[in-house]
Structure formats: structure tokens, C-alpha cells
Amino acid sequence: MGMATTALEPSESWMVQNKKWVVAFVLFGMYASFGMSWMGVVPLRDVLNEFLGVDPAAGSRLVSIVSLAKSAVPILAGILAGRLGLTKTLRLSSVLILIGLVIPFMSGYWAWVGLKFLFGVGGAIWVTLMGAVTMQVFEAKQRPLINAVNGVAITVGVILALKLTLPLTAMFGGNWKMTLALYSLISAGFMILLFLTGELTPATAASTAKPLSLGETLKAYAGTLKLPVTWLTSLGFAGPLSLYLVMSYWLPVFYETIGIPKLETLGLMSWMNYGAIVGAVGTGLLLQKVGKTKPFIIVAAILTPLAALGTLYTTDRTLLTMILFITGIGMFISVSPLITLLQSQKGMSPALVGMILGTMFSVTYILSYMAPEIVGTMSKNGVSLQMLLAAFCLTTISPAAGLLMSEKSADKA
Numbered sequence: 001m002g003m004a005t006t007a008l009e010p011s012e013s014w015m016v017q018n019k020k021w022v023v024a025f026v027l028f029g030m031y032a033s034f035g036m037s038w039m040g041v042v043p044l045r046d047v048l049n050e051f052l053g054v055d056p057a058a059g060s061r062l063v064s065i066v067s068l069a070k071s072a073v074p075i076l077a078g079i080l081a082g083r084l085g086l087t088k089t090l091r092l093s094s095v096l097i098l099i100g101l102v103i104p105f106m107s108g109y110w111a112w113v114g115l116k117f118l119f120g121v122g123g124a125i126w127v128t129l130m131g132a133v134t135m136q137v138f139e140a141k142q143r144p145l146i147n148a149v150n151g152v153a154i155t156v157g158v159i160l161a162l163k164l165t166l167p168l169t170a171m172f173g174g175n176w177k178m179t180l181a182l183y184s185l186i187s188a189g190f191m192i193l194l195f196l197t198g199e200l201t202p203a204t205a206a207s208t209a210k211p212l213s214l215g216e217t218l219k220a221y222a223g224t225l226k227l228p229v230t231w232l233t234s235l236g237f238a239g240p241l242s243l244y245l246v247m248s249y250w251l252p253v254f255y256e257t258i259g260i261p262k263l264e265t266l267g268l269m270s271w272m273n274y275g276a277i278v279g280a281v282g283t284g285l286l287l288q289k290v291g292k293t294k295p296f297i298i299v300a301a302i303l304t305p306l307a308a309l310g311t312l313y314t315t316d317r318t319l320l321t322m323i324l325f326i327t328g329i330g331m332f333i334s335v336s337p338l339i340t341l342l343q344s345q346k347g348m349s350p351a352l353v354g355m356i357l358g359t360m361f362s363v364t365y366i367l368s369y370m371a372p373e374i375v376g377t378m379s380k381n382g383v384s385l386q387m388l389l390a391a392f393c394l395t396t397i398s399p400a401a402g403l404l405m406s407e408k409s410a411d412k413a
Helices: 002-039 045-052 061-072 074-084 086-101 109-137 140-151 153-171 176-197 203-208 214-224 228-257 262-290 294-310 317-333 335-343 350-380 385-404
Strands: none
Touching (some): 002 109, 061 109, 061 228, 061 350, 074 086, 074 109, 074 214, 074 350, 109 140, 109 335, 153 176, 214 350, 228 335, 228 350, 262 335, 294 317, 294 335
């Protein structure tokens, strides 16, 4: 009997060891496919504006309304996770993300906006809890890389949307509805895998964790609002995220106004997103070796505004491609360091991290919802689009707020 028990232990250990990588794949894949559905409307903006009978300013709301959902919901995500647990809350999130499957077949503008909001609710819950699940499932030394990969999931989705939307639409005989529906079907695949995976957190954590009462959860949330780290983290993410969403919709518009063809603008924007992946994943790998977050934060706060401004005042295509790539690197260098720095603060737990990230995402997505709307409204009223974009480039100094948080080696978190 003793020998049989011993023989089973390696197999059991292997299953436990590999389940966390399945969890990581689901976390990344669902949010990447969410990004495909979210930003898939950008290459189709002229067709959609005509189909829905709206001007470009109103058309940008199909992108920014998702940010509005993300501004209102993250705190609710933390409350739900405290009451229902991480697994059940993410399952609810996946169902809401699947609303994207019916949106393309709606005919009215406000139906699109309303359903996009609910779709955004699902994405908001998902992204808010990714850090909490990562902290629960992965060891401290593994978190920088997982945080980095999770941080570019949406970017991978954006790249795929920019690259594939028009070719897929052409393959479907001009039927753009099928293209957008296909993106949601990918999300459906990850939703099925999510349900098949079972509890996302380790069995010991899932079995011993006691759900908080609503009163306890609200009290805990109120406590996080008093923590300086909550607001430093929020400010750190605000500038790069606002600029990313502004550039994703309005930079192609600006390039078209200066004579760059539409297909070429989409290719240029892809380079910014390639840079984002390199910046985030490269930083995650280096952070695991260096163990210090603040050097990366300093580089991000200096590099990003300078590079971003260069995207507006350069016309040479080769140079512009390089600058967009560097801008993408800069915008995402701070992602893993800021989250890893938060996770390493004294007294942090997965539940507390989820609540703090809930507040952070609420604050940053309020700002990022307003950003494209401000650009659309002011440019419609005659303000130079180039000057508006330049103003938002300067906001990317905000990761420097993370320098006010206490430093701790990532492998000792």
C-alpha cells in the first residue's frame, strides 16, 4: 500500500503543477478574444458609421462605451468575488462577454451601445480579477512574467483585430457581421474551457476560503479607499491607458487626414501593439531576474511621452514605424512592475489586491472613457486633432506615481 501511494504522488503533483498553466491560458485567451471583439470595430468604422447612420464622433462611442462599463463595474467585481468566489465570478464574466456574439446582428445604434456596455461589464470583471487569480495560483517569483503576459492579452487581441478584420470580411464576401461574430465564438471556446477547468484557485485555497458577508465586503472596500497605494496604483495606470485608447481610435483618423491610406494606417498601428507585447513581456522576464520594479517605472515615465509625441510629428514611414514600436514598448513597460509592486506591499492578499485593482480600473477607465470622447467633441468643434493627441501624450508620465510605493524584491513578495 505504501508503495502504491508513493507511486501516485508524482502523478498527482504533475496534475496540480500543470493546472495553473491551464488557468493562465484561460485568463490570457479570454481577454485577448475580448480585445478582438472590442477593437474589431475600428477597421470597420466607416462601414459601421454608415450602417448605423452616425458621424465619427458618435462612432467612437462603440469603443469608448466599453471603457465606461469598465469604469463602473470593477468595484462590483471585487464585491462579487468576495461573495461568490473567483471562479463563479469569472464564469459570470465570460457569459457577459459572449453578448458580443449578438451585437453585430442588431440594427440600431443605441442597441449596439447598450449591448456593448454589457459586453464591457464582462470584460471589466475579467480584467479586474486577473491579478487576484494570478496572486492566488502562482508563486511570487512567477508573478512578474504572468502579470506581464496578462497585461498584453488585450493588445494581442487588438493586433489580431487590426490584421484580420478586413481580410476576414473580404473572405466572407463583405459580410463584416460574420467577422465580428467569429471573434465572439473564440471567446465561447475559452468560456467552455473555463467551465471545464473547475475551481481556478488551488483546492486548499478554494476549500478554506470563507465568503465574506456583504457588510464585510463593503467595509473592506471602504478600507482600501483609505490606502495611498490604491490611488498611487490608479494614477500610475491612468496616463498610458488613456493614451492607448485615444491612439487606438483617433491616431488612424489623424494619419488619414495627413494623407496616409487606411490600410497603411492599420499596419502602422499594429507596430505600436507589437511594441506593447515586447515591452510588457520583456519587462516581465527582466523583472524576474532583477527583482526591482522602480527602474522600469522610471524608464516608462520618461520614454513614453517622448516617443508618443514623435508619432505625431514624423512623416517618414520607416521612422514612424520605429517610433510607434517604441511608443508601444513605453506604454506597457510599467504594467508588470506596477502590479507586481502592488502585490508585494505589506499585508496584501488576493482579495485585497482584487479590491484595489477594482478601484484602480474604475478610476482609469473613467478617464479613458472620457479621453476619446473629449478628443471627438473638441475636434468636431475645430480644435486641432494633432494638438489634442499631443496633450494626451504628456499624460503618460503618470507611472512615476509608483515611485512613491515601497520597493520589495519580487521573489520575496
